[in-house]
């Protein structure tokens with residue numbers, strides 16, 4: 433079972449706190465990268481920490497929650513090795529795992545209520561990469577990334 437790197441900005445703080453308890457209920461270990469209170473913070477700072485954890489630890493997947501999910505999605509996809517997926521419903525969640533082998537889920541705490549967020553997180557964590565033709569495509573995604581990595 434993968435471990436979960438979880439983080440939020442102020443827009444996702446309350447949902448993050450609720451999801452932590454839910455992850456424990458489901459049997460997942462997690463590492464909380466903040467934020468630690470509802471005061472305003474900058475989503476790139478936290479999304480970076482979540483993405484860095486996932487990029488450097490194959491045992492981890494990530495969950496990042498800001499107000500909308502899009503900004504953190506941008507940050508996550510700047511980090512080599514991270515495939516961040518901004519999702520809003522069960523179809524996008526399932527597709528991001530089966531087709532894209534997403535390793536970080538980004539959701540918007542201002543749009544997604546606690547009940548739906550729990551459904552999305554559970555489904556995302558339980559859905560496997562389908563491989564096959566999708567493996568070829570994800571390999572191409574990662575190859576494109578490698579063209580921009582300076583050595």
Ligand SMILES: O=P(O)(O)OC[C@H]1O[C@@H](O)[C@H](O)[C@@H]1O
Nearest residue numbers: 441443475498499500501503
């Ligand atoms: O709460 P403020 O600072 O207005 O806006 C920050 C939010 O707006 C978007 O960039 C992100 O979703 C972030 O959570």
